[in-house]
Amino acid sequence: MDSREQLKNELNTLGDCMRWTQSCFEKAEIHYGHGTDNPWDEALHLILGTLRLSLDSDPSVLDCVLTAVEKETILTAVQRRIEERVPVPYLTGRAWFAGLEFIVDQRAIIPRSPIAELIEREFSPWYVGKQLHRVLDLCCGTGCIGLAIAAWMPDTEVDLADIDPQALQLARENAAHLQLEQRVHIEESDLFEALRGRQYDLIVTNPPYVDDEDLGSMPAEYRHEPGLALGSGSDGLDAIRQILAKAAHFLSPDGLLVAEVGNSWEALEQAFPRLPFTWIELEKGGHGVFVLTAQELVQGGETLA
Numbered sequence: 014m015d016s017r018e019q020l021k022n023e024l025n026t027l028g029d030c031m032r033w034t035q036s037c038f039e040k041a042e043i044h045y046g047h048g049t050d051n052p053w054d055e056a057l058h059l060i061l062g063t064l065r066l067s068l069d070s071d072p073s074v075l076d077c078v079l080t081a082v083e084k085e086t087i088l089t090a091v092q093r094r095i096e097e098r099v100p101v102p103y104l105t106g107r108a109w110f111a112g113l114e115f116i117v118d119q120r121a122i123i124p125r126s127p128i129a130e131l132i133e134r135e136f137s138p139w140y141v142g143k144q145l146h147r148v149l150d151l152c153c154g155t156g157c158i159g160l161a162i163a164a165w166m167p168d169t170e171v172d173l174a175d176i177d178p179q180a181l182q183l184a185r186e187n188a189a190h191l192q193l194e195q196r197v198h199i200e201e202s203d204l205f206e207a208l209r210g211r212q213y214d215l216i217v218t219n220p221p222y223v224d225d226e227d228l229g230s231m232p233a234e235y236r237h238e239p240g241l242a243l244g245s246g247s248d249g250l251d252a253i254r255q256i257l258a259k260a261a262h263f264l265s266p267d268g269l270l271v272a273e274v275g276n277s278w279e280a281l282e283q284a285f286p287r288l289p290f291t292w293i294e295l296e297k298g299g300h301g302v303f304v305l306t307a308q309e310l311v312q313g314g315e316t317l318a
């Protein structure tokens with residue numbers, strides 16, 4: 014009997030598989046960064062997701078005996094997670110963002126932006142304009158940010174834009190999955206290029222912002238994600254520079270820009286010393302998210318050319 018068959022004989026319950034997977038993850042020193050931060054949660058997401066069981070399943074599910082096919086499926090997924098370093102959401106096809114389930118695959122980066130926290134707070138206290146109606150999710154990827162805004166704030170109409178047709182196709186699938194197609198418009202655009210003449214109360218963006226140094230040292234898991242979603246020039250600021258230069262034209266007078274730049278926040282501060290960025294303290298973790306009002310963008314305009 015080969016070792017895989019022997020393993021399948023020894024692992025009987027879902028709990029057995031969880032314990033074994035957790036040990037394998039510990040030993041393999043995989044990187045956590047796509048939805049969990051420890052081996053137990055990583056095993057839970059992988060195994061429950063693979064079996065299409067809810068993440069908040071009753072703990073008694075751990076005592077359930079697995080079928081031979083289920084064990085085989087789990088062993089294959091664990092092997093790919095360790096040997097190929099495939100992130101769990103690409104193995105299960107699902108990820109959670111702002112309390113909503115998204116379809117994910119390698120057409121787009123895996124949702125994980127800390128902007129989810131601001132969506133759940135409906136951008137309070139940052140958005141102080143009239144009722145929030147017109148919203149843009151620029152660089153939308155899977156559509157997680159724009160679709161979550163549409164779901165959490167039923168009075169909004171949301172445009173989602175990305176340069177990558179593959180990501181846009183996935184965003185459309187997610188709009189259908191979440192039954193939000195009526196209130197969202199998804200289109201291909203190189204930043205603001207195809208959006209000329211439009212005005213938004215709120216522009217939210219999580220553009221590519223990884224600098225060359227970080228890009229070169231990223232764990233292998235990130236190499237499964239589209240390169241277009243990560244790198245943005247040597248200092249990571251190529252995309253956000255263009256966004257800052259143009260955002261004011263696309264915002265209503267009391268509009269707000271919300272952007273994530275992660276580790277590139279210090280480089281951004283240095284590049285634009287006269288822009289009064291407000292960096293948001295995030296209760297659920299993450300960093301490098303700022304807000305700027307339309308007025309602040311206009312006043313700082315001469316520094317942006």
Ligand SMILES: C[S@@+](CC[C@H](N)C(=O)[O-])C[C@H]1O[C@@H](n2cnc3c(N)ncnc32)[C@H](O)[C@@H]1O
Nearest residue numbers: 124152153154175176177203204219220221242
């Ligand atoms: C960091 S990902 C964010 C995706 C999604 N908003 C999220 O939070 O998961 C950046 C996205 O920007 C898109 N992108 C890169 N360059 C772009 C450009 N010039 N115009 C529009 N989108 C662009 C990529 O295709 C990718 O989907």
